[in-house]
Amino acid sequence: MTEARFTLTLPALSHDAANVLASSLEENFRIDPMAITINETDEVKRLWEVALYFASADEAEDAKTLDELKDGLIAPMPQQDWVRQSLEGLAPVTAGRFFLHGSHDRHRRRPGGIALEIDAGTAFGTGHHGTTEGCLLALDRILKRRMPSNILDVGCGTGVLAIAAAKATGRPALASDIDPEAVKVTVANAALNGVKPLIGSFVAAGLSHPRIAGGGRYDLIFANILARPLVALSTGLARALAPGGDLILSGLTLEQMRWIEATYESRDLVLAGRITRGNWATLVFTRAQKQKCPGGRTPGRLLVAGSRGAGWEFDC
The missing domain is CATH 3.30.70 (Alpha-Beta Plaits)
Known part of the structure; x- marks a missing residue:
């Protein structure tokens, strides 16, 4: 250009x-x-x-x-490296065990913890935004009590959350986004951070993609998007969450927090925590270990196919 x-x-x-x-x-x-x-x-x-x-x-x-x-x-006009100048203005972020930095701050990595290198680019999610930082803090707290094994990041942006979870657990993570550029950036960042074999990134709108629906129930789901899409996806996300699993939601303001809480509590999920950064909120929901079905029956397998294609249904 x-x-x-x-x-x-x-x-x-x-x-x-x-x-x-x-x-x-x-x-x-x-x-x-x-x-x-x-x-x-x-x-x-x-x-x-x-x-x-x-x-x-x-x-x-x-x-x-x-x-x-x-x-x-x-x-x-003065000839300046505007990209480098903008990157140097982004200080590293510490979120629990996670230390997120740009390529210009590699020398500032800590000897312990988990370093994540994500540069500002063409997709959202450097970690300097309050929503991404909140999600990393929520992940850090979850890892103190259990080790997730089936991970999904909906609206992955630069892939920072899926990459963080994969590095911390050594387990595969699916990372979907509606934007092909975000998927491209996620794959590149996964390679840069040494977890490319663990990250499955693909273009998907919502949860009906066969790779998501065919992945079973997830015991850790990230959805750092916006309030209205979170409401639209609430039923699907609730059904995709395994008993005892954690659902981390962000991309919402403090004013929208009660709206999202009420929506997901109506889907039989329990609010497990709130994290706020400035005017941004991160919410953590969990599903009870035992899911009740009509008549007191115990839920069975998760159906992923039907007359209208792949989808989430409880086989009660």
């Missing part, structure tokens, strides 16, 4: 004048800047500038033929 290398700037305008000029320039077919922005330059005097970005000095000079831009100042 072509990068902007030169700016053409008109400084010392009022906010209204800067807005009007920027709007008129965007509609002017005689110039074709890569971007146009307005930036505040003096808060006290309320002065703003209009900046146009061009790939070459010649393009910037051509734009100055417009009367509105004839007094503009052309300057080269």
